[in-house]
Amino acid sequence: MFEKRVSGLFVRAVLKAGASEGWSEEVLKPVLDRGIRLEWPKKEEFGDISTPLAMGLSKGLGKPPRIIAEKVVQAIKDDPLSQGLLSGVDIAGPGYINLTLSFSFLLKFLEETILSEGLTEKVSHPRKINLEFVSANPTGPLHVGHGRGAAFGDSLARILREAGHNVSTEYYINDAGNQMNMLGKSVYLAFRKLDGTFSAEEKTRLLGDGEGYRGDYIPAIAQRIRDEPDLLAPEVRLEAQSGHFTDRVQAAFTEVAQTEILADIRKDLTRFGVSFDRYFSEKTLHESRRNEAPRIAHWIALLERESGGTVYGSEGAVWFRTTTMGDDKDRVLKKSDGSYTYFAADIAYHADKIERGFEALVDVWGADHHGYQARMQAVVKVLADLAGRQVDLKICLIQLVSLMREGKSVSMSTRAGEYVTLGEVIDEVGVDATRFSYLTRSHESSLEFDLAKAKERSMDNPVFYVQYAHARVKSLLAQAVLRNVRHESFTKEDLSFLTDPEERTLIRLLAQFSGILLRCAESFEVHPLTDYLITLAGAYHHFYFHHRILSSEEKDRPVMIARIGLSIAVSRILKKGLSLLGVSAPDSM
RNA sequence: GCGCCUGUAGCUCAGUAGGAUAGAGCGUCGGACUUCGAAUCCGCAGGUCGCAGGUUCGAUUCCUGCCAGGCGCACCA
Structure with missing residues (x-):
């Protein structure tokens, strides 16, 4: 401020x-x-x-x-x-x-906080920012790790917007490549099991030694395919039922599986309060339209031509020179069989973002992708140079979440399909507590998420502490109405009765809100806001406990009005802050 | 082997671009409801900031080396 x-x-x-x-x-x-x-x-x-x-x-x-x-x-x-x-x-x-x-300045600030909708100062140079997060492969439901990325990314988007930036959020769907084929095969085999025609030989033929995807959702999708005639074309269904695993059977099963899973992912995200401006399909980068080369081919060829040797052909493949930035070997973009690596697709995707005019790209990744950072930074630099623009890439690595229940770790194995999904966590502890818990720690440090504690209504779980402070104010205001206290106006003069040092402490804390937000927006962090809200709630609880606000004595009236004004300001900042975290601020609990 | 991240109170973590006596919460123990919601508040105890050097007027913060934990190092995605 x-x-x-x-x-x-x-x-x-x-x-x-x-x-x-x-x-x-x-x-x-x-x-x-x-x-x-x-x-x-x-x-x-x-x-x-x-x-x-x-x-x-x-x-x-x-x-x-x-x-x-x-x-x-x-x-x-x-x-x-x-x-x-x-x-x-x-x-x-x-x-x-x-x-x-000065006291007078603080009162002026307080008056504005009570009155105006815009609580925050805006950045002086708004930027057009692309924020990509979650981007989980559509091969299974979101798990608790994705949840952390979702809560972080979505809240960061809200904060950046509040700070005045123009933000587009995006989910990159890895819907091309072997993983998707494997998903289709897994569902196909489950389908065969339902038909009673499954054989180990066929499984080996399709998946080799691998196990494929094994979560409960696989047979569930197979069951739907069996039950709903429209999901497969009749001739494809015939082939599948008779054990002819043709290309179009592969394609159809993959398509249905991906559609179903993505729909579930979007459902979980919506429930979690997370929405995206765009879902970007990797597949579209590989497709050619109107006789044009696929986007991915276009970009790799362009780089090979104009990157000044950073991208070069050798041994029948196309490489990206990453050794100049500390990598121990250069990385392949286009394999000798003509297909492209995941890295190449990522290059094309980021090129696309730059082409769309974003000035800053934010990628939110799981920490296990950290080895990819330097490469991606180099790519964006090269692409930005080609575009003749300054484009910043910020990579936020989200450290892992270890799920606990009453202090004991809940074992998870993605491969075996044994993991707790985000949907299950939301069912158990609720959206508010889940989001808040994810955001109580810096995203750069690993998080212990205890399901039992997240549900608990204690200080171990500060979401209720903060919400309670807000509800307290609302309850206070309701009580004031019952006592026929009118408090429509809070001018500087009305507020000037806030002479107690603890009242000044609260105002001073409120005045920090805007600065906290700007700091979050600048450093791409969310956690300082969470921390701040806990502190503010604590200060209000303290104040509330030690000071009587409502009074029927006429001589106390000016102080009462001023304190009601102060309480309203606190509740507004709490509500605003919580909304930026995607957490509700109920009037009563 | 190489690289990245982490190591702060019994536990979970803050500590804002070296700076003022290193902070919270939980847990332990002890207190506070005839009064606006006790999902709250107040107090006590708890630390050689992984170890050892170095730079500095000053280091939890920067540098080097160790130790411990996690993760990553495919013509996989």
Whole structure:
């Protein structure tokens, strides 16, 4: 809310002090260019906003930090724009400059928070961002790991939009290649089992030594194919029933299986509050339209022609030179049999994104794909150069989720089809608790997800703690109505009765919300927001417990009105924050 | 073997681009409901920030080397 103003204040102060003190611009410039680093000290004795700026300048200027701080502080005090905004500027510790926001400014902020819909400051340079997440292969239902990526990606999209960016969300469907064929075969074999015509020989012939896909959903799809005549063309059905595994049987079973599974995935995602602007099919990259070469061929050929040797042909294959970025060998894009690797498809997909004009690409991946990062960065760089534009690629690696139940780990094996699906987790613990639990930890650290605890209504499961704070306010307001308290207007004057230090603490915390969001948007994180909401809820619970809000005494009325206003502001920020996490804020629980 | 990530209180984790006395919650123990919802609040205890060096006025944070755990290193997807 006030970060930009405060930063501006510091920049002007440093330049002014620098001019009169003869500080070298070479020292100042890099520090100012990086942006003034602002902190919100936990201890209020250190003010509302703090910066270690002077310590950073100390070395370059060859002066003690406190001396530098003094000059900067003087310049700030002389700046007319600090009037009204600040009530205190101090130097503390080794050379921190601590600012205290004026009461009047805080009240103005509070008034706006109660009134306006737009709670947040927007980024100064909105970007057109493509955010790709989940992108699970349509070979089985989403599991708990995908759930984390879904919660993270969706919440990040909401935050980026709130911050003012233009965001498109996308799910990349790996619907080409061997895995899909194997899926079709697996369903076909299950179909044969239902018919009583299954044989081990046929299985070996189709799958070799492999087991294929084995989850419960495989026979379920086979059953549907058996039950619903429309799912297979009559001649294909005849071939399947008589054990002729022709190309069109393969194609039909794969098609049905994929459609069914994708429909289930989308159903789970919808239930989870996650929607995508677009589902992008890998298959479309391989298809040729109107006599044109497939997109994938187009891009690989283009790269081979114009990448200056980064993409080159050798041994009958086409390679990407990844050794220049630390890889131990170059990687194949086009195999000697003429088909393309997954990597090649990914290149074409990212080329497509760039072609669509995105300025920033965000890929949310499972952490097991980390080995792919450097390669993809190199690809995007090459493609962006070809397009003659600056395109940033941010890769968010989501660390793994270990599922627990009452402290004991729930074993999971994807291969054997034994895993807990996202749908099951939602059934058991609910959407709100599931999403919140996923987002209580940084996505960069692994997460222990305890089903029993996620359901528990305790502090172990802070979603209820935060929701309860919101419900408390709503209940309070309802109580106020019952007591015929009218509170339509909350002007600065009405709010000026909030003189208690703990009230100021709450306002100060509310004022940080916007900055937290901007930080999330800048660093592509969600967790700081979750953390903030827990802190805010805690502060309100504390306040509520120690302060009587409603009162029938006439002399207490101004304070009562002001506290109701403060409570409304808290509830609005909580609700807004929760909505960005995709979590509801019920009025009662 | 090479590469990436992680190692902070008994447990699960924060710690914002080196900085102020390293923070929460849970768990343990002990307190608070005649008053707006006790799904809440208050207090006590708990740490050589994996180990050892180095850079710095200052290191949980940066560098190097170890140790431990996880993951990745296909003309698979």
